[in-house]
Amino acid sequence: MQQSARRHVSLSLPVKFRSNVRYLGSLLGLVLREQGGLAFYRREEQIRRMAIRLRSEVPLRLSELFDLVEPLDQATAFQSVRAFGLYFHLVNLAEQQHRLRVIRSAESRVPRHPFPESIAHALHLLRERGVQREALLDLLGQLQVWPVFTAHPTESRPRSVLDHLRRIDSLLARTESLDLRLSERREIEDALREEITLLWQTEEVRPTAPSPLDEARSILDTFLESVYQTAPQLHRDLLAALSTSFPGEESPIRPFLRFSSWTGGDRDGNPNVTPEVTEAALRMHRDLILERYLTEVLEVAERFTQSTERVGVSVELRASLEADAGELPDMVAAVRERHPGEVYRQKLEVMGERLRRARLPSSAPEERVGGYLFPDQFRRDLEVVSQSLDRHQGAILADGLIGDLLLRLKVFGFHLATVEVRQHSSRHTAALAELLEKRGEPGYEAMAEADRQSTLSRWLVQEKALLSPDLELSERTWEVVSTFFSLARMQRELGRDACDSYIISMAAFPSHILEVMLLAKEAGLFRRGPDGKVESDLRVIPIFEQITELRQAGETLNATLELPIYRECVESWGNEQQVMLGYSDSNKDGGFVAANVELFRAHRDLAAVCRRQGVRLLMFHGRGGAIGRGGGNMGKAILSQPPDTLHGRLKSTEQGQIVFQRYGTPDIAHRHLEQVTSALIRASLDPVVGEAQEAAESAWEEVMDALAKESLLAYRELVFETPGFDDFFWQATPVDEIGLLPIASRPMFRSGARSIEQLRAIPWMFAWHQIRCNLPGWYGLGAALTASIRAGQMETLRTMYRKWLFFQSLIDNAQISMGIATLEVTRLYAGLVEDADLSERIMGMIEAEYRRAVEGVLAVTGQERLLDRMPVLQSSIAMRNPYLDPLHCLQVSTLRRWRRGCPLGADEQQEWCNAALTTILHTINAIAAGVQITG
Numbered sequence: 054m055q056q057s058a059r060r061h062v063s064l065s066l067p068v069k070f071r072s073n074v075r076y077l078g079s080l081l082g083l084v085l086r087e088q089g090g091l092a093f094y095r096r097e098e099q100i101r102r103m104a105i106r107l108r109s110e111v112p113l114r115l116s117e118l119f120d121l122v123e124p125l126d127q128a129t130a131f132q133s134v135r136a137f138g139l140y141f142h143l144v145n146l147a148e149q150q151h152r153l154r155v156i157r158s159a160e161s162r163v164p165r166h167p168f169p170e171s172i173a174h175a176l177h178l179l180r181e182r183g184v185q186r187e188a189l190l191d192l193l194g195q196l197q198v199w200p201v202f203t204a205h206p207t208e209s210r211p212r213s214v215l216d217h218l219r220r221i222d223s224l225l226a227r228t229e230s231l232d233l234r235l236s237e238r239r240e241i242e243d244a245l246r247e248e249i250t251l252l253w254q255t256e257e258v259r260p261t262a263p264s265p266l267d268e269a270r271s272i273l274d275t276f277l278e279s280v281y282q283t284a285p286q287l288h289r290d291l292l293a294a295l296s297t298s299f300p301g302e303e304s305p306i307r308p309f310l311r312f313s314s315w316t317g318g319d320r321d322g323n324p325n326v327t328p329e330v331t332e333a334a335l336r337m338h339r340d341l342i343l344e345r346y347l348t349e350v351l352e353v354a355e356r357f358t359q360s361t362e363r364v365g366v367s368v369e370l371r372a373s374l375e376a377d378a379g380e381l382p383d384m385v386a387a388v389r390e391r392h393p394g395e396v397y398r399q400k401l402e403v404m405g406e407r408l409r410r411a412r413l414p415s416s417a418p419e420e421r422v423g424g425y426l427f428p429d430q431f432r433r434d435l436e437v438v439s440q441s442l443d444r445h446q447g448a449i450l451a452d453g454l455i456g457d458l459l460l461r462l463k464v465f466g467f468h469l470a471t472v473e474v475r476q477h478s479s480r481h482t483a484a485l486a487e488l489l490e491k492r493g494e495p496g497y498e499a500m501a502e503a504d505r506q507s508t509l510s511r512w513l514v515q516e517k518a519l520l521s522p523d524l525e526l527s528e529r530t531w532e533v534v535s536t537f538f539s540l541a542r543m544q545r546e547l548g549r550d551a552c553d554s555y556i557i558s559m560a561a562f563p564s565h566i567l568e569v570m571l572l573a574k575e576a577g578l579f580r581r582g583p584d585g586k587v588e589s590d591l592r593v594i595p596i597f598e599q600i601t602e603l604r605q606a607g608e609t610l611n612a613t614l615e616l617p618i619y620r621e622c623v624e625s626w627g628n629e630q631q632v633m634l635g636y637s638d639s640n641k642d643g644g645f646v647a648a649n650v651e652l653f654r655a656h657r658d659l660a661a662v663c664r665r666q667g668v669r670l671l672m673f674h675g676r677g678g679a680i681g682r683g684g685g686n687m688g689k690a691i692l693s694q695p696p697d698t699l700h701g702r703l704k705s706t707e708q709g710q711i712v713f714q715r716y717g718t719p720d721i722a723h724r725h726l727e728q729v730t731s732a733l734i735r736a737s738l739d740p741v742v743g744e745a746q747e748a749a750e751s752a753w754e755e756v757m758d759a760l761a762k763e764s765l766l767a768y769r770e771l772v773f774e775t776p777g778f779d780d781f782f783w784q785a786t787p788v789d790e791i792g793l794l795p796i797a798s799r800p801m802f803r804s805g806a807r808s809i810e811q812l813r814a815i816p817w818m819f820a821w822h823q824i825r826c827n828l829p830g831w832y833g834l835g836a837a838l839t840a841s842i843r844a845g846q847m848e849t850l851r852t853m854y855r856k857w858l859f860f861q862s863l864i865d866n867a868q869i870s871m872g873i874a875t876l877e878v879t880r881l882y883a884g885l886v887e888d889a890d891l892s893e894r895i896m897g898m899i900e901a902e903y904r905r906a907v908e909g910v911l912a913v914t915g916q917e918r919l920l921d922r923m924p925v926l927q928s929s930i931a932m933r934n935p936y937l938d939p940l941h942c943l944q945v946s947t948l949r950r951w952r953r954g955c956p957l958g959a960d961e962q963q964e965w966c967n968a969a970l971t972t973i974l975h976t977i978n979a980i981a982a983g984v985q986i987t988g
């Protein structure tokens with residue numbers, strides 16, 4: 054069915070997008086001819102044409118293509134992989150340009166209705182649907198959009214490649230201008246060819262794995278560049294939308310963006326993240342943001358040439374400059390001499406000097422004198438300038454240049470993004486067991502949960518410390534313990550916001566939370582203040598990320614909140630509890646449908662517990678990237694959350710590999726963040742959305758239950774109960790080779806053992822995407838829908854799809870995963886499995902389940918083909934497929950050779966192995982670029 058569907062997909066891609074793809078493709082063709090020679094270029098064309106023809110035929114006979122590429126010598130195969138990979142980088146740019154073009158052109162006209170998914174659009178809808186201004190202001194008072202950048206998997210392309218892509222992107226944008234002279238057009242074309250040539254000649258796979266600090270640097274560079282620019286604009290968008298749709302008395306809206314990063318802080322299964330690394334990451338954050346402020350302040354100083362002959366200056370500003378003269382006499386004398394009568398400029402230059410001094414290392418305390426130690430000092434100076442402008446014909450400048458700086462300071466502080474620390478619960482348990490044993494209380498690990506809780510509570514309430522200088526600790530325990538001391542030190546040096554969050558992976562019991570509190574207490578991060586109240590400098594955030602733990606999440610949190618000592622702790626955090634939901638590991642544990650259902654329920658349960666307990670919940674979604682990891686359309690994901698759970702607040706991960714895609718330029722970052730904000734506002738207040746978030750009938754919940762159960766059974770039967778499944782997975786996918794790709798600072802397995810259980814969720818998913826099976830994004834849905842349809846629930850399923858956002862987004866996400874899958878390609882990879890019977894058996898199970906899932910989805914959605922409701926995506930996949938097929942054939946043939954081992958003598962072995970592996974690693978990158986998914 055999929056095959057006949059495939060033939061009829063017509064490319065409904067916008068004309069301009071297609072013509073840009075063709076344009077870039079033809080430039081690439083020229084470069085390939087120049088660089089690889091005519092024979093190579095002709096071979097490429099032959100492969101390309103055959104692949105296009107094969108995709109238009111039914112059935113898809115990949116063996117023909119495979120036979121064409123298999124005999125290619127190593128060097129030609131490698132060049133071929135690079136050529137197709139480069140093509141995808143260019144297509145991805147053209148696609149991004151297209152998105153922005155649509156937005157720009159819509160926003161350049163006076164709108165009858167604001168552009169969909171913008172902040173203005175959300176407020177416009179709220180007004181039309183009768184939401185009251187007070188209710189909106191109430192929500193805006195709490196609004197919080199909080200992206201958290203995680204490292205894994207890291208952006209695989211080195212910075213040099215990203216820089217070339219950025220330049221191509223801006224050249225392509227210039228071609229859009231209507232009034233270009235012919236000579237200018239030619240110049241742009243030449244520049245594009247130059248950039249494509251440079252890309253062709255640039256190393257695309259990093260030579261070595263990044264260190265955690267490289268990861269931090271690469272993420273910060275990308276996001277800082279764009280978000281620094283766009284944060285004030287988003288704030289202004291909100292203010293403008295408010296005054297258009299809800300005019301009334303002006304009311305101050307506080308900045309709603311906040312950022313965190315896990316790079317350099319996440320040590321769960323990553324031995325390379327040590328306390329020293331976290332400290333270095335924190336200092337890097339501070340340095341980067343101070344550098345930004347410094348540049349901006351000096352730029353503003355250059356422009357603030359207002360003369361006191363023309364405009365007045367406030368008494369406070371003059372007094373503050375006098376105070377500066379007390380502390381930095383030479384500096385103030387110099388600026389007065391350089392810019393007589395230009396008081397604003399004088400002040401800003403002095404502020405620049407204070408920022409410059411703040412950046413100096415703390416090891417040079419004398420030179421740092423006069424530097425801003427904390428953001429508040431900088432803020433006060435900015436406010437003095439702003440008020441003076443305001444009162445002296447400079448309101449526009451106070452709002453504009455200085456207003457932007459003030460807003461940025463509120464968003465980024467001096468820490469830029471909070472560095473969050475994460476560790477696995479078992480590491481805390483083991484560390485405490487050792488500490489307690491050394492204190493004469495053995496057997497902690499063997500204790501029942503209730504005993505663990507009372508032991509921990511006893512130590513938490515007493516003043517006596519568990520640690521003492523004479524205790525000799527194992528290295529593993531010391532590492533856990535010293536992290537807390539390092540955090541305490543860093544908070545003292547850089548302020549609490551720099552590192553105030555501690556996340557516990559695989560949390561399952563209240564004791565897992567108490568353990569972290571006790572370790573925090575040892576480092577002074579948790580204590581009783583002089584008034585007897587608990588003061589806690591570290592927010593403890595559990596992650597629930599497996600099916601059983603998700604089912605019990607509400608109960609676990611409830612039991613924890615019932616503990617008086619913990620409750621006091623939550624009060625010290627402003628009565629707010631953050632809880633994280635882990636999408637990837639729950640999917641790996643229970644498959645797509647069961648994980649989604651349990652995550653939805655857990656969210657609802659946790660919200661209910663917090664309501665009952667009078668605690669504000671901030672839900673932290675560990676999702677993004679591939680569909681199996683909770684990726685997909687973020688706006689839809691937000692809208693489909695359970696009702697009455699968000700209250701305008703959302704914390705959510707942004708995984709390393711999509712940072713460029715979502716934050717690559719200020720325009721892209723702006724669009725992404727406005728979509729998130731708009732969806733969040735609507736999900737919290739739009740009555741139409743509210744209705745669709747709720748399962749309208751309790752029968753739907755029962756249907757969902759049954760679907761989750763069937764799907765769980767089918768998934769676990771395949772993955773954990775089918776003999777030989779492990780062998781199939783290790784052999785049919787390039788998972789081991791993914792492990793050799795230098796893209797992440799951490800090992801692929803959580804602990805040493807090579808097993809599916811210990812394999813991290815990201816490489817697990819990455820491997821399935823490479824072979825175009827995408828199993829984590831749909832497997833189990835077929836069995837579930839078939840059983841439900843057999844039980845006579847077809848009409849109910851159809852109504853659920855039409856009316857219940859959660860169910861609609863579940864089905865649509867699955868159909869995206871299935872639409873990107875091509876099981877004929879997966880079959881090619883199955884040929885790598887040594888035991889042909891095993892391979893046939895497992896492929897048979899996967900194909901049968903896929904057929905069931907396609908039939909079920911088509912029946913429920915009423916479509917003829919998958920993705921009919923998403924024609925642009927459908928066409929984009931159809932356009933990409935013929936260029937992906939040769940890459941798969943090349944990957945399979947090289948994998949086979951590589952795994953068989955070098956056929957040459959000892960002398961040539963090393964070179965042969967390097968070349969084969971390099972080709973494989975490039976195929977992995979190229980396929981990931983083609984399907985736009987890594988793990």
Ligand code: PGA
Nearest residue numbers: 205637682708813814815
């Ligand atoms: P983890 O990440 O393996 O670091 O928990 C999973 C994910 O980011 O999807």
